[in-house]
Each structure stands twice: as C-alpha cells, then as structure tokens.
Amino acid sequence: MNSKKYWIIFKNGINLQLINRLDFFTGFIAEAFSLLIMIYLWLSVYRQGSQIGSYSLKALIVYYVISKLIGLIVKTGNLPKKINMIIKMGELNNYLVKPVNLMFNMFFFNISESIVRLAALLIITSPWYPYLFSNILLIDFTIFAFFLLISISINFLIFYMIGILTFFLDEIIGLASLFSVIAAFLSGLIIPLDIMPAQLKIIVGILPFQYIVFVPIKILTGDITAHTLNSAILGGMIWVLILYLLAIYTYKSGLKKYEAFGG
Amino acid sequence: MKHLVANIKIYLKIWMISLRASFIQRTANRKNFVIICFAVFIQMALNLTFINIIFRFIEKLSGWSFYQALMIVSSYMIIEGLMWCTCAYLVGIYQNIYTGKLDNLLVKPKDAQFLVSIWRGDPEDWVRVLVAFGTFIYAFRHIDMAGQNIFLNFIFYSILLACAFIITYSLSLAIKSILFWSIEINSLWQITENITRMSQYPTDIFYHKLIRIFFSTMIPLAFLATVPAKVLLYGPSPAHVLSGVGLALIFFYLSRKFWLFALRHYSSASN
Numbered sequence: 001m002n003s004k005k006y007w008i009i010f011k012n013g014i015n016l017q018l019i020n021r022l023d024f025f026t027g028f029i030a031e032a033f034s035l036l037i038m039i040y041l042w043l044s045v046y047r048q049g050s051q052i053g054s055y056s057l058k059a060l061i062v063y064y065v066i067s068k069l070i071g072l073i074v075k076t077g078n079l080p081k082k083i084n085m086i087i088k089m090g091e092l093n094n095y096l097v098k099p100v101n102l103m104f105n106m107f108f109f110n111i112s113e114s115i116v117r118l119a120a121l122l123i124i125t126s127p128w129y130p131y132l133f134s135n136i137l138l139i140d141f142t143i144f145a146f147f148l149l150i151s152i153s154i155n156f157l158i159f160y161m162i163g164i165l166t167f168f169l170d171e172i173i174g175l176a177s178l179f180s181v182i183a184a185f186l187s188g189l190i191i192p193l194d195i196m197p198a199q200l201k202i203i204v205g206i207l208p209f210q211y212i213v214f215v216p217i218k219i220l221t222g223d224i225t226a227h228t229l230n231s232a233i234l235g236g237m238i239w240v241l242i243l244y245l246l247a248i249y250t251y252k253s254g255l256k257k258y259e260a261f262g263g
Numbered sequence: 264m265k266h267l268v269a270n271i272k273i274y275l276k277i278w279m280i281s282l283r284a285s286f287i288q289r290t291a292n293r294k295n296f297v298i299i300c301f302a303v304f305i306q307m308a309l310n311l312t313f314i315n316i317i318f319r320f321i322e323k324l325s326g327w328s329f330y331q332a333l334m335i336v337s338s339y340m341i342i343e344g345l346m347w348c349t350c351a352y353l354v355g356i357y358q359n360i361y362t363g364k365l366d367n368l369l370v371k372p373k374d375a376q377f378l379v380s381i382w383r384g385d386p387e388d389w390v391r392v393l394v395a396f397g398t399f400i401y402a403f404r405h406i407d408m409a410g411q412n413i414f415l416n417f418i419f420y421s422i423l424l425a426c427a428f429i430i431t432y433s434l435s436l437a438i439k440s441i442l443f444w445s446i447e448i449n450s451l452w453q454i455t456e457n458i459t460r461m462s463q464y465p466t467d468i469f470y471h472k473l474i475r476i477f478f479s480t481m482i483p484l485a486f487l488a489t490v491p492a493k494v495l496l497y498g499p500s501p502a503h504v505l506s507g508v509g510l511a512l513i514f515f516y517l518s519r520k521f522w523l524f525a526l527r528h529y530s531s532a533s534n
Contacts, residue, residue: 019447020447022445022447023447023448023449023450024450026448026451026453026454027450029454030450030453030454030456030457031453031457033454033457033458033461034457034461040464040468040469041317041324041464043468043470044324044325044468044470045317045320045324047470048321048323050320050321051320052320169295170292171292171294171295172295173295174294174296174297174298174299174300174301174302175298177299177302177303178301178302178305181302181305181306182309185312185313190309190313191313191316195316195320196316197319200312
C-alpha cells in the first residue's frame with residue numbers, strides 16, 4: 001500500500017473539515033442538548049435515592065459524557081449514502097481505473113474527520129477535565145487511545161459494507177438507518193450495556209457493537225480486569241478482521257455485478 | 264368568507280398532491296421502503312425499551328409512574344411522527360436553498376412558507392404515529408382514571424397536542440430560517456430534533472427553577488408532551504389550556520415574521 005496518496009486524502013479531509021467549522025459546532029451544540037437531557041434524567045433518578053446497577057451518579061454522568069465524545073469521534077456520517085451515490089452514479093469507474101482503493105480512500109477520509117472532531121472536542125471539554133478524568137490513569141488512557149482505533153475501524157467497516165451493498169440492493173438508505181439505530185443502542189451509546197436485561201446482554205455479547213462505545217469507556221475508566229481487557233482487545237481485533245474480510249468479499253462480488261453506468 | 268374557504272380547499276388539495284408524490288417517490292423502491300419502515304419501528308421499540316429499563320430501577324420518575332410516563336413518551340412520539348410525515352421537520356428549506364430551487368417555489372402563486380413546508384413528507388413515519396397510538400392505548404388502559412371526565416380531558420388533550428405540533432413546527436421554522444444567512448449549518452435539523460426530543464421525558468426532571476422557566480417559556484418543552492399528558496390524566500386547568508393555545512399562537516406568529524425577514528436575505532446561489 002502506497003501510503004503517500006492516502007496521506008494526501010487524509011490531509012484533504014482535514015482541510016475540508018476545517019471549512020465547515022460552523023456546522024461542526026452546531027452539531028456539537030445539538031449533541032450537548034441531548035447530553036443535558038440524559039444528565040437531568042439520571043439526576044432525577046438519583047435524587048429519589050435510587051441506584052442504577054453498580055454506577056454512582058458521577059460514574060454514570062462520566063459514562064454519558066465519554067460515550068457522547070466517542071460517538072462523535074467514531075461516527076461515519078453519511079458514508080453509506082456517499083458510497084451509494086459513487087456506485088449508482090458510476091463514479092466508481094474513477095476508482096477502478098486509478099491506483100486508489102475505495103475502502104482505504106473512505107477510511108482515511110473518515111479518520112481525518114475523526115481527528116478534527118477529537119481535537120475540537122478535547123479543546124471544548126477541557127474545562128471539565130478535572131471532573132471527567134480525575135480518576136483516570138495514564139496507562140488506561142493509552143490503551144483506550146489504541147482501542148479507539150479498533151472502535152473506529154469496526155464502526156467504519158459496518159457502514160462501509162452497508163454502502164457496498166448498493167451493488168446488490170440498489171437502495172441502501174433504509175438499511176443504513178436500521179443499522180445506525182441498532183448500533184447506537186447495542187453499542188452502549190444510549191444506555192450502559194451492563195444494566196441491560198439479561199436476554200439483551202446475551203445478544204450484545206455476540207455482536208461487534210459493544211466494541212464501539214461500551215468497551216472503550218470501560219477501558220478508560222479502569223472498570224475492567226486484566227483478563228477481560230485481553231479478551232476485549234482480542235475480540236475487537238477479531239471483529240475488525242472478520243468485517244474487513246467480509247467487506248473485501250462483498251466488494252469483489254459486487255464488482256462482478258457492476259455495470260458502470262454513468263461516470 | 265367564500266374566498267377563504269376556496270383558498271383553504273386549494274391549499275389542502277396541493278398538500279394532498281404533495282403527500283401522494285412523496286409516497287410514490289418513497290415507495291419506488293419497495294424493498295427499501297419496507298426496511299425504512301422497519302428501522303422506524305425498531306427505533307420506537309428501542310426507545311420504549313430504554314424507558315422500560317429506567318423503570319426497572321425506580322417506581323416513579325419525578326412523580327410519574329411507568330404508564331403515566333408512557334403517556335408523555337407517546338404524546339411526544341405522535342408530535343414527532345406527524346412532524347416527519349407532514350413536513351419532514353422542514354428539511355425542504357435546507358435542500359431548496361442549497362440547490363437554489365427555492366426560486367421555483369417563490370415564483371409560484373402560493374405562499375412560499377406553505378410550499379417549502381410540504382415540500383417533503385416521509386410516509387414511513389406513519390409507522391411512528393401508529394406505534395405512538397399503540398403505546399398510548401396500552402398505557403391508557405393501565406391508568407386509573409376514576410373520578411375524571413375522560414371525554415372532556417381527551418378533548419383538551421387533543422387541543423393541546425395540536426398546539427404542541429404548532430409550537431414544534433414554529434420552532435423548527437425559526438431555527439431553519441437561519442440557513443438563509445449560512446447554508447453551511449446543515450446540523451440545524453439536529454438541533455431542532457434534539458431540542459424537541461428533550462420533551463419525551465417529564466419536564467419535572469428539570470428541578471432547577473431557572474431551567475424550568477426556560478423550558479416553559481423560551482423553548483416551551485413542557486407544552487409539547489408533559490402538559491398535554493397532565494391535562495389528560497388530571498383534567499384541564501384554564502392556566503394550562505390558555506398558556507398552551509397562547510404559546511402556539513405567539514410562536515407561530517413570531518416564526519412567520521422571522522421566516523419573512525430571513526427570506527429577504529435569500530441570494531439564490533444557483534439554479
């Protein structure tokens with residue numbers, strides 16, 4: 001893999017993100033509203049003297065803030081729709097005749113978006129560092145940063161594959177919305193997975209979504225034993241591999257059906 | 264009077280044609296339409312699962328029992344569903360300004376605000392409304408309404424729900440009108456949705472006095488779902504009904520004024 005061309009794609013992605021600064025901050029305000037409601041909801045629950053699982057009020061608030069941050073970092077935006085249009089409008093021809101891989105192109109572009117969001121979020125949330133990260137160890141933070149790459153990759157590969165399904169389904173917007181709803185819930189973005197009912201926990205355990213939000217938060221907050229950490233890292237990497245192979249297989253099978261209209 | 268009735272008839276006809284066009288467009292790919300409907304259903308189901316999980320740990324949420332809280336959630340879901348079905352949260356404003364196609368609507372001999380509002384309606388979101396009604400009936404059957412005039416309560420509940428729809432529409436129109444100054448801010452739809460989404464929980468959870476006042480006046484979240492549900496459960500109070508109707512009128516008037524003001528800044532970038 002020639003890394004220079006992907007470095008240029010990455011840099012272009014960053015520049016493009018910086019053009020839409022206003023849109024980014026508007027999106028951030030929107031997320032802040034939904035975070036506010038969650039915090040008030042749980043404050044209300046704890047004011048009644050209730051306890052949610054093993055979470056203290058502070059632990060739950062920290063969970064939601066970090067989950068929002070991770071959600072913003074890993075999000076793929078309209079990736080499936082973008083791929084859908086590339087295939088439907090025949091723009092894929094440009095990728096086929098150039099030495100650029102569609103998946104890596106999209107991935108590095110996606111990573112550039114994540115980096116810009118991460119940088120902006122680190123600045124915006126800095127006044128709350130003492131509250132959010134006071135109990136977080138450097139070692140946990142380092143493992144978390146590494147695991148975040150796994151999270152980004154899993155989320156990216158799922159939605160990339162949905163986009164690629166355009167080869168077979170023609171229209172994938174419905175599938176993309178279905179998966180984004182399911183991923184948000186089963187990744188732990190809406191509610192911590194360990195307070196879910198037992199039946200749901202079984203489903204969550206066999207799917208890759210938990211590695212997107214829930215597991216990274218547990219790593220960052222240190223609520224994970226060394227043994228579980230090893231299996232979480234291994235599990236995450238296996239899912240990246242499985243999804244990667246599936247994505248390549250789907251793409252290759254799709255190309256056989258591709259009729260290169262337009263372009 | 265005759266002229267007004269004829270005008271309303273024409274607008275209703277245009278609206279029906281627009282809804283039909285949206286339906287035909289959306290169902291052109293039936294498989295995709297079924298999947299989108301299923302996605303909407305799953306979203307609603309997971310929403311209710313979330314409420315269910317919360318009530319596994321508590322008896323009441325700021326004084327609201329599980330079934331009472333479901334009344335609030337279903338009221339919010341009805342409003343949200345109708346907003347998507349009828350005007351798709353005014354997504355037409357962004358798309359028409361962005362593509363410069365707003366010119367086409369402005370030159371038509373009908374009100375531009377009306378035309379841009381009905382520009383898109385998402386038929387799959389009727390699933391949202393159906394699930395909302397299902398939840399409403401389910402919750403209603405579990406609530407003891409002894410001593411209440413159910414018919415009267417229901418009439419006022421419906422009036423307040425209509426007001427909630429007007430308030431949500433007006434808020435959405437006012438926020439989206441900002442796009443006339445900067446088309447970059449595509450995330451504005453997210454702000455409108457996230458603000459109104461806050462109303463799916465009892466506004467009593469906002470125990471800080473200032474925040475409560477803010478969410479009753481500046482952004483009247485309380486009147487989107489909590490107040491209608493209160494009226495249904497405990498009967499109408501003049502203060503609730505008059506405030507609801509008054510706020511709806513004020514918000515509609517102000518958003519209309521703001522829309523017309525913003526429209527003057529439309530520069531017709533392309534077409």
